[in-house]
Amino acid sequence: MGKTLNTAYLLLLPLAVAGWNLGLPAAAGLLLLGLAWRWAVTAAGLGRKSRGAEICLEAISASHFVEKVRWCLDRLGLDYTERRAGGTLGAVFLGRTVPRMTFRSGAVTSRIGNSSHILRYLWGRYGHQADAAFLEPTAEAVALEKRLDHYGVDLQVWIYTHLLPNRKLTLHAWGMHDPAVPLWQRWLLPVVFPLAALMVRRGFRISPASYQKSRQRIGELLAELDQTIGPDAGFLLGGESPSYVDFTFAALSSLWAQPEGFALGRSAAAIPSADQTPEGMAMDQAEWSRGYPNVVALIERLYRDYRAPATPSRSS
Numbered sequence: 057m058g059k060t061l062n063t064a065y066l067l068l069l070p071l072a073v074a075g076w077n078l079g080l081p082a083a084a085g086l087l088l089l090g091l092a093w094r095w096a097v098t099a100a101g102l103g104r105k106s107r108g109a110e111i112c113l114e115a116i117s118a119s120h121f122v123e124k125v126r127w128c129l130d131r132l133g134l135d136y137t138e139r140r141a142g143g144t145l146g147a148v149f150l151g152r153t154v155p156r157m158t159f160r161s162g163a164v165t166s167r168i169g170n171s172s173h174i175l176r177y178l179w180g181r182y183g184h185q186a187d188a189a190f191l192e193p194t195a196e197a198v199a200l201e202k203r204l205d206h207y208g209v210d211l212q213v214w215i216y217t218h219l220l221p222n223r224k225l226t227l228h229a230w231g232m233h234d235p236a237v238p239l240w241q242r243w244l245l246p247v248v249f250p251l252a253a254l255m256v257r258r259g260f261r262i263s264p265a266s267y268q269k270s271r272q273r274i275g276e277l278l279a280e281l282d283q284t285i286g287p288d289a290g291f292l293l294g295g296e297s298p299s300y301v302d303f304t305f306a307a308l309s310s311l312w313a314q315p316e317g318f319a320l321g322r323s324a325a326a327i328p329s330a331d332q333t334p335e336g337m338a339m340d341q342a343e344w345s346r347g348y349p350n351v352v353a354l355i356e357r358l359y360r361d362y363r364a365p366a367t368p369s370r371s372s
């Protein structure tokens with residue numbers, strides 16, 4: 057809070073200087089005051105014991121990449137807080153993507169973005185514990201995760217092609233009705249919608265051709281995995297228990313498969329309900345559900361049997 061107030065002071069300073077016609081000595085004095093205030097805020101924090109959860113997951117309401125990390129945090133039974141922002145606001149105005157994880161590391165606070173890097177950190181920190189074996193980044197796991205992350209991007213092109221023409225649905229997906237998103241951001245979303253939609257179209261190069269290409273790649277991957285999984289809904293890397301790659305696949309697929317238990321029910325409202333789904337989107341969903349029954353069975357199995365925390369909540 058102290059830092060936010062100080063930043064606001066420093067940003068507003070030029071307006072005050074111009075508005076009150078202050079001269080150079082007064083302007084320099086006010087600037088020094090702001091910098092001293094900033095230092096005082098930092099100094100007051102030194103040596104102070106931090107409170108609250110050690111891990112904070114920065115998120116938006118409907119993000120399949122956030123769900124990938126959230127799932128692994130939940131499986132580890134870690135105590136964390138989730139801070140949800142309005143969709144695209146962070147990317148458009150701050151240049152950051154979600155998931156992003158902030159955590160205490162010794163006396164300092166550290167931060168990592170990008171889901172696969174976050175999972176590598178969790179493996180490094182918790183991998184020695186028996187219940188973290190699912191996070192092991194074997195060469196096979198990492199190679200498949202990379203392909204799945206590309207699938208996640210194809211799904212972004214797919215969903216935005218269907219959602220962006222519908223302002224109401226897009227704003228809903230960006231968290232306009234999500235009480236966990238700060239109110240000022242929920243007010244801001246409709247105002248910046250044209251700019252945000254333009255940036256998303258540009259960022260993902262949304263066009264009829266890119267949609268067709270993404271849709272085709274999604275279908276090809278689903279067909280291949282449907283064969284690997286087989287009729288018994290076996291795990292992607294074989295074996296008796298799922299790995300983070302299975303959780304990644306189910307989490308990313310949640311955009312189209314819409315399984316029960318997404319985010320353990322904490323964020324369900326942001327995905328369009330069946331009666332609001334645009335027609336083309338519903339047709340693709342029906343085609344994939346019908347065409348790849350082993351995939352659907354695995355996603356359902358993973359959400360039903362493995363989405364809940366494996367161990368009681370513990371602090372990190």
Ligand SMILES: N[C@@H](CCC(=O)N[C@@H](CS)C(=O)NCC(=O)O)C(=O)O
Pocket residue numbers: 116118119120121122142143144145146147148152153154155169170171172205
């Ligand atoms: N490669 C990144 C992709 C993350 C990504 O695309 N995140 C989207 C949400 S799914 C995002 O940050 N959107 C910007 C925003 O809504 O602020 C990862 O694996 O974390």
